[in-house]
Amino acid sequence: MSNRSNALQRIQEKQFDAIVVGGGINGAISALALSAHGLSVALIERGDFASGTSQHSSNLVWGGFKYLSNYEFLYVSGLCKSRNRMAKAFPSRMVEKRFFAALDKSSPYPPWFAAMGANVYWALGRFATQRPFFRSLKSIKRLEPSIDATTVRGGIEYSDSMLLDNDSRFVSEFILEAEVKGAVVANYLELEAATRTQDQWTLDLVDNLTNEALTAKCGLLINAAGPNVVPMGSELDAQPKARTVFSKGVHFIVPQITDSGRIIAFYDDSQRLFYVFPMGHRSVVGTTDTSTEDYAEPVSDEDRRFVLEQINKRLALEPLTEEDIIAERCGVRTLVLEGDESVGDKDWTDLSRKHVLDVDPAKGVISILGGKLSDCLNIGEEIVDAVAELGLSPATSTEGWFGEPSESEAKAFMRRASRVGLDRKNTFDTAPTFAATLWRRHGLRANKILDLVEKDPSLGLSFSDLTDMCEAEVIVMRDHEKIETIEDFLRRRTQLAQLNRPADLASDEGMQKAAEILLGDRGRVELKEFGSGGQGRPAGHDDEPRNV
Ligand SMILES: Cc1cc2nc3c(=O)[nH]c(=O)nc-3n(C[C@H](O)[C@H](O)[C@H](O)COP(=O)(O)OP(=O)(O)OC[C@H]3O[C@@H](n4cnc5c(N)ncnc54)[C@H](O)[C@@H]3O)c2cc1C
Secondary structure, rough: OOOHHHHEEEEEEEEOEEEEEOOHHHHHHHHHHHHHHHHEEEEEEEOOOOOOHHOOOEEEEOHHHHHHHHHHHHHHHHHHHHHHHHHHHHOOOOOEEEEEEEEEEOOOOHHHHHHHHHHHHHHHHHOOOOOOOOOOOOHHHOOOEOOOOOOOOEEEEEEEEEEHHHHHHHHHHHHHHHOOOOEEEEEOOOEEEEEEEOOOEEEEEEEOOOOOOOEEEEEEEEOOOHHHHHHHHHHHOOOOEEEEEEEEEEEEEEEEOOOOOOEEEEEOOOOOOEEEEOOOOOEEEEEEOEEEEOOOOOOOOHHHHHHHHHHHHHEEEOOHHHOOOOOOOOEEEEEOOOOOOOOOOOHHHHHHOOEEEEEOOOOOEEEOOOOOOOOHHHHHHHHHHHHOOOOOOOOOOOOOOOOOOOHHHHHHHHHHHHOOOOOOOOOOOOOOOOHHHHHHHHHHHHHHHHHHHHHOHHHHOOOEEEEEEOOOOOHHHHHHHOOOHHHHOOOOOOOHHHHHOOOHHHHHHHHHHHHHHHHHHHHHHHHHHHOOOOOOOOOOOOEEEOOO
């Protein structure tokens, strides 16, 4: 029986303490926290894990510097605390990044004031990062020549953290970790309806890969459906008290703009902070923050025009055009309105980004509204407290319930990887060696890659000009990562579909081999279809860096 069939059977047979609906960051962290505290938990996700908003973020784990402009000191302090805990617990998956904010004459704050704010931010972050600096116009020109400094007055440099393998992989790793701790998890399994009788929920589910109907039973439901949380609440007759509105945000992946490793920040024409982030050997530009009613609204021509215009105005580079867009990310932030709060005349960007846990004891439903990747540990802990309030008895977690394996396990892996010759330099990844990349991506599962390479060293060789990956890695991903479609692999478990054009991926022989390893003949067919779905330049265009 395949892993998936096994999970579906167990979902039907077991009576769970709680079922989590939604496999974004909120659902993932809830499933991990509850299973690590000894409760019987299932997690279901109607698409792939992290296929909602959690694959479209800016990949930052940050303390929310910009919320200081709304005087949200307590909120920022809490986010910084969460960021610091995460940075300590995930030393390879997260990296401290320097932000380089260039302020011009139209920026809402002068550089000296921003520098004061950066110091307050550093203090709220308990001085856990490198110290911030005021940056003169001269040093901006020297350190980041890609910035058009014509109207810049000065700037600041400060730190926050970033996820190296993207938000979606970070989330799916939490889900796999929850499984290790006893949770039953399934992607492509959708909640269609639910009935509550005598303190029990019976869920009607549909397997979106086969259209088969299933049922499952649990005491509590955790509604972690992201933007779908309120509609789902009303279907369950457990409507959260707060309301939600959506803010659409798009990013574009373009040829590399700077190789400094820094994140460039500036104010856009609407006085919102706008960024250039590194992603592998590319750059990501964005984001927007516009009101929308439809959480699945795609990228519009207006979004493309706006983002490219902002970036071209502020960088001293050959202007980017739509043809330079290698890939797009587009998602909605779920913003929470409490009590009689309304959007009204407020500046849209001033709406709070805080999450709310709505607990309905009568119905046995906990809904998670809003939230951030950066705040996920707090959400995990609040969920454990909330289920205790509703009568479950979470055990005290004897070991930390989150985090990477220990330093000694990492060192043992590195020694072994060096013996089997996997400590070679990377071409695409920023980690110093391929072994370090494997450890970051797979943790203890990386040892299974070494097992395979020990038996057959050819499985350790890179198989494509587009990636440093080796076949043994793909085999271990097939066996453990619940990859059901080629897009799961290219877009969410790896960054391949963000860093390369679809047609380039589809025409690459190594990728065809990987697709076959993962999904058999179907893999090759899906890869071909994926290749015809791209936009912009044809395959083979080199997307040369724009660095100056
Ligand atoms: C442009 C942008 C940039 C951002 N940048 C950052 C950042 O840098 N740092 C940060 O911390 N936060 C950031 N955020 C916020 C963060 O990404 C979101 O708060 C977070 O991803 C939301 O996670 P979620 O689990 O609530 O929702 P989602 O990720 O949307 O997950 C909900 C899941 O529920 C599933 N679902 C819905 N209905 C059902 C059903 N009936 N059955 C089964 N499954 C169902 C959906 O398929 C979906 O996968 C950003 C957001 C945006 C839009």
